[in-house]
Amino acid sequence: xxxxxxxxxxxxxxxxxxxxxxxxxxxxxxxxxxxxxxxxxxxxxxxxxxxxxxxxxxxxxxxxxxxxxxxxxxxxxxxxxxxxxxxxxxxxxxxxxxxxxxxxxxxxxxxxxxxxxxxxxxxxxxxxxxxxxxxxxxxxxxxxxxxxxxxxxxxxxxxxxxxxxxxxxxxxxxxxxxxxxxxxxxxxxxxxxxxxxxxxxxxxxxxxxxxxxxxxxxxxxxxxxxxxxxxxxxxxxxxxxxxxxxxxxxxxxxxxxxxxxxxxxxxxxxxxxxxxxxxxxxxxxxxxxxxxxxxxxxxxxxxxxxxxxxxxxxxxxxxxxxxxxxxxxxxxxxxxxxxxxxxxxxxxxxx
Numbered sequence: 394x395x396x397x398x399x400x401x402x403x404x405x406x407x408x409x410x411x412x413x414x415x416x417x418x419x420x421x422x423x424x425x426x427x428x429x430x431x432x433x434x435x436x437x438x439x440x441x442x443x444x445x446x447x448x449x450x451x452x453x454x455x456x457x458x459x460x461x462x463x464x465x466x467x468x469x470x471x472x473x474x475x476x477x478x479x480x481x482x483x484x485x486x487x488x489x490x491x492x493x494x495x496x497x498x499x500x501x502x503x504x505x506x507x508x509x510x511x512x513x514x515x516x517x518x519x520x521x522x523x524x525x526x527x528x529x530x531x532x533x534x535x536x537x538x539x540x541x542x543x544x545x546x547x548x549x550x551x552x553x554x555x556x557x558x559x560x561x562x563x564x565x566x567x568x569x570x571x572x573x574x575x576x577x578x579x580x581x582x583x584x585x586x587x588x589x590x591x592x593x594x595x596x597x598x599x600x601x602x603x604x605x606x607x608x609x610x611x612x613x614x615x616x617x618x619x620x621x622x623x624x625x626x627x628x629x630x631x632x633x634x635x636x637x638x639x640x641x642x643x644x645x646x647x648x649x650x651x652x653x654x655x656x657x658x659x660x661x662x663x664x665x666x667x668x669x670x671x672x673x674x675x676x677x678x679x680x681x682x683x684x685x686x687x688x689x690x691x692x693x694x695x696x697x698x699x700x701x702x703x704x705x706x707x708x709x710x711x712x713x714x715x716x717x718x719x720x721x722x723x724x725x726x727x728x729x730x731x732x733x734x735x736x737x738x739x740x741x742x743x744x
Contacts, residue, residue, distance in 0.1 A: 423459055429445045443466045446466065461483050467479065488516075497513050532547030548565045559584075563592065567598065582598050583599070596618045596619035600636065601632060609640040627663065646670060650667045681705060696721070722736060
């Protein structure tokens with residue numbers, strides 16, 4: 394299973410650094426603290442930056458620059474709730490603040506609230522219709538709401554405004570793949586890689602698509618590159634392991650799957666793939682345990698229900714196998730001829 398590439402770009406508004414000196418007014422003092430806070434931010438001193446923005450707001454509670462920059466610093470620190478509150482206050486003070494609409498939309502998006510994110514991105518697009526980022530992020534929100542036609546329109550508009558954005562080409566590639574346009578998706582990911590050869594997610598998605606097309610050698614090369622660029626991604630090892638397994642090399646696949654599980658013990662696909670490897674070794678008891686763990690993490694893995702059913706049948710547990718294979722059928726499983734044959738034999742033909 395692929396890992397979606399969600400690229401949400403934040404606009405950071407920072408003022409140049411300055412020393413704090415005597416100021417003629419409270420507003421002047423606030424501006425100086427904002428400037429020093431921005432300087433701390435650029436140096437990576439996030440806590441100091443936030444402290445200066447706090448001071449700026451103490452002098453001028455209506456300072457949009459101080460509140461917006463504090464929101465960005467809070468987000469960088471990981472305080473998304475604090476950032477959300479600051480963005481909301483900025484928009485109460487000035488609803489024409491593009492960065493606040495965009496970045497608050499990103500927070501909604503990362504919370505999984507695509508509808509609220511879409512509302513904020515709509516406002517960002519209205520404020521700055523020539524900014525590619527807002528169009529692209531709105532496309533992601535629409536995709537999250539299953540409005541694929543709307544997402545396509547937004548991605549195309551984003552690329553019209555900024556043709557050399559590799560991450561937006563990758564997003565478009567994900568959308569093309571979602572609607573079954575494999576060759577078009579590959580072209581998008583190839584374009585993303587041309588623009589940024591270090592984009593590991595694009596290499597990974599290229600590997601997934603090549604594997605779907607049966608080009609297992611090309612897929613492995615793409616996964617190799619993704620792993621070289623980002624060796625800490627469990628999904629990359631899992632995907633290469635899947636390609637090796639499909640290519641008839643379960644021993645090498647096993648190494649990748651074990652590595653994936655060591656990086657992310659909650660990766661359901663990796664448990665499912667290790668179960669397949671163990672079943673091929675006729676280690677059915679441990680294969681079933683792996684399938685059970687995969688299904689605990691993601692009970693909608695149709696083919697894992699099928700593989701579990703076949704392993705149970707090999708142990709002589711016919712009734713349990715029938716239940717597992719029936720679940721495969723309920724989930725609309727397909728592309729597993731062995732499971733379909735067993736369904737006909739022990740579950741009866743589809744009506």
